[in-house]
Amino acid sequence: MEKEVIMAASQPVAYERKKWEKSQKKQNYYRTLTLFSPITILALWEVLSRTALIDPRFFPPPSTIIVEFVHLAVNGNLSSHVMISLYRILGGFFLGVIPGILLGLLIGMYKPVRYTFQPLVMALMPIPTLALMPIIIIIFGITDFSKMVTIAGSVFFPVCINTAAGVSNIDPIFVDVAKNYGAKSKDYFFKIALPGSLPVMMEGIQMGQAIALLTIVAAEMIGANSGIGYLIWMDYKAFILKGMYVGLVIISFFGYFFSILLRFLQRRLIPWQK
Amino acid sequence: MSSDIKIRVHQLSKIFFRKNSSVHAIRDINFEVKNGEFVCLLGPSGCGKTTLLRILAGLEKPSGGSYEMIHGDRNKPLQSMIFQEKGVIPWMTVEENVAFGLRMRHAPKNETKERTDYYLKKVGLWEFRKLYPSEISGGMKQRASIARAFANDPEILLMDEPFAALDEQNKYILQEELLSIWEETKKTVLFITHSIDEALLLSDRILLMSAQPGTIVREKIIDLPRPRKIASVRSNPKMGKEFVDIWKHLQEAVNGNLKGATTSLPNEVY
Ligand SMILES: Nc1ncnc2c1ncn2[C@@H]1O[C@H](COP(=O)(O)OP(=O)(O)OP(=O)(O)O)[C@@H](O)[C@H]1O
Numbered sequence: 001m002e003k004e005v006i007m008a009a010s011q012p013v014a015y016e017r018k019k020w021e022k023s024q025k026k027q028n029y030y031r032t033l034t035l036f037s038p039i040t041i042l043a044l045w046e047v048l049s050r051t052a053l054i055d056p057r058f059f060p061p062p063s064t065i066i067v068e069f070v071h072l073a074v075n076g077n078l079s080s081h082v083m084i085s086l087y088r089i090l091g092g093f094f095l096g097v098i099p100g101i102l103l104g105l106l107i108g109m110y111k112p113v114r115y116t117f118q119p120l121v122m123a124l125m126p127i128p129t130l131a132l133m134p135i136i137i138i139i140f141g142i143t144d145f146s147k148m149v150t151i152a153g154s155v156f157f158p159v160c161i162n163t164a165a166g167v168s169n170i171d172p173i174f175v176d177v178a179k180n181y182g183a184k185s186k187d188y189f190f191k192i193a194l195p196g197s198l199p200v201m202m203e204g205i206q207m208g209q210a211i212a213l214l215t216i217v218a219a220e221m222i223g224a225n226s227g228i229g230y231l232i233w234m235d236y237k238a239f240i241l242k243g244m245y246v247g248l249v250i251i252s253f254f255g256y257f258f259s260i261l262l263r264f265l266q267r268r269l270i271p272w273q274k
Numbered sequence: 275m276s277s278d279i280k281i282r283v284h285q286l287s288k289i290f291f292r293k294n295s296s297v298h299a300i301r302d303i304n305f306e307v308k309n310g311e312f313v314c315l316l317g318p319s320g321c322g323k324t325t326l327l328r329i330l331a332g333l334e335k336p337s338g339g340s341y342e343m344i345h346g347d348r349n350k351p352l353q354s355m356i357f358q359e360k361g362v363i364p365w366m367t368v369e370e371n372v373a374f375g376l377r378m379r380h381a382p383k384n385e386t387k388e389r390t391d392y393y394l395k396k397v398g399l400w401e402f403r404k405l406y407p408s409e410i411s412g413g414m415k416q417r418a419s420i421a422r423a424f425a426n427d428p429e430i431l432l433m434d435e436p437f438a439a440l441d442e443q444n445k446y447i448l449q450e451e452l453l454s455i456w457e458e459t460k461k462t463v464l465f466i467t468h469s470i471d472e473a474l475l476l477s478d479r480i481l482l483m484s485a486q487p488g489t490i491v492r493e494k495i496i497d498l499p500r501p502r503k504i505a506s507v508r509s510n511p512k513m514g515k516e517f518v519d520i521w522k523h524l525q526e527a528v529n530g531n532l533k534g535a536t537t538s539l540p541n542e543v544y
Pocket residue numbers: 290297298299318319320321322323324325326468486
């Protein structure tokens with residue numbers, strides 16, 4: 001006869017504490033991994049570039065990029081380029097997000113709106129707004145606003161589509177609850193449709209944020225005489241690749257920063273989601 | 275004014291029309307419910323109980339016939355529904371859920387607060403009022419659902435198998451809680467269940483439905499004294515007989531055979 005005896009620890013609390021400590025250690029280990037992967041890549045890049053195993057003209061060592069960054073920052077005109085880009089990004093972002101949310105909610109809530117606008121949204125979405133930039137510039141000139149419009153045009157679609165999906169994914173039982181308890185359309189909008197669609201909507205806004213950054217660089221390359229995209233383009237044309245990399249690093253930092261900001265906002269706005 | 279009619283249903287029918295297969299959910303339903311009466315609708319699965327209740331709740335339009343619900347006090351809402359499951363809204367805290375009806379009808383702030391607090395305490399959710407539904411148990415969610423309906427203070431409560439998804443113990447506790455709240459408010463209740471025990475415990479009268487298309491085939495008056503407790507209802511020999519009687523009826527309804535096949539009773543029940 002076989003017998004399996006599982007020995008429980010004689011001190012359960014100590015046993016669980018040990019387990020807890022172990023899991024904490026693991027957590028720290030994962031954190032180091034996230035930190036080390038970029039550092040390793042950068043170190044590798046540095047070494048390969050300095051030993052000319054990769055062409056330092058195309059891939060200047062990261063340390064020289066940092067030096068260039070400090071140099072540009074101290075010389076003063078970097079911060080003005082960053083500020084103007086930031087201004088356009090934020091302006092374009094909100095110019096796209098707000099109408100996106102509004103139309104998305106309407107599409108999700110009202111069938112006639114859905115059947116009228118959904119085909120239009122679907123048909124217009126694949127058109128890159130960048131391709132329309134010449135027209136946008138003809139209409140609005142080489143102004144900050146024309147860049148904002150370009151960004152807004154790209155940001156609008158994922159936000160609108162996700163918001164509409166968020167609304168139509170609301171369990172019909174909550175619609176019944178609202179109806180049975182006599183919710184008027186204003187209350188329905190603010191208590192059911194808006195909060196109910198928020199989780200999916202926020203995913204769309206997160207996407208829109210990334211698209212805004214992709215768009216600003218390209219837009220400033222095409223038609224601008226300031227901004228990070230302009231900087232990247234000029235340095236590229238003058239073959240000052242260090243400067244170009246500074247621009248790319250700044251954009252990448254923006255993306256990282258905005259993601260964290262939005263995640264934070266998401267936790268605040270959607271406290272019921274665990 | 276205590277024995278006047280509150281709900282009057284006349285020849286009510288509902289057909290769900292499809293191109294190829296229409297469903298005749300309920301047919302020629304007739305019944306009345308008196309003011310302050312607790313009536314249970316009992317019938318086999320798919321016989322149209324939910325459909326009937328949804329029509330009365332204003333969520334579905336009948337295909338034929340008519341119904342009338344007498345609105346006595348214009349300061350109170352006419353009816354509120356307690357949904358089977360998942361009726362609590364996930365993005366509102368327990369407290370906001372309970373206050374929902376009052377908020378929707380823009381009741382005065384202090385009344386809303388008073389009634390919400392009262393029913394939160396009444397159903398034992400006071401300490402949990404700031405939590406979201408995802409953070410509480412299934413039984414607690416159902417409590418919140420009940421508190422929301424009572425806090426709204428309607429004249430009629432429509433309840434669709436509110437305890438069906440709960441485990442036995444939670445069910446008994448909530449049944450007794452419901453009885454005690456109902457006894458102090460004396461609202462008119464139309465309660466759907468497929469549990470015979472539940473119907474015997476709760477109701478003044480049971481309406482038995484046939485299988486699809488559902489229609490009311492019999493009614494039973496349950497004249498046990500109130501306040502009722504599960505233990506006393508269970509140990510009452512008369513209720514044992516009623517149970518067997520209803521059980522036979524349900525078997526027949528399911529088999530579609532009114533003479534009744536040889537019925538085997540679960541002998542652990544009585
Ligand atoms: N929206 C609908 N569209 C089509 N058919 C429906 C719809 N709602 C209900 N039915 C059909 O009507 C019949 C009655 O359904 P109903 O939900 O009222 O039954 P029920 O008595 O509540 O059953 P249960 O005890 O299982 O909850 C079923 O055959 C069901 O398929």
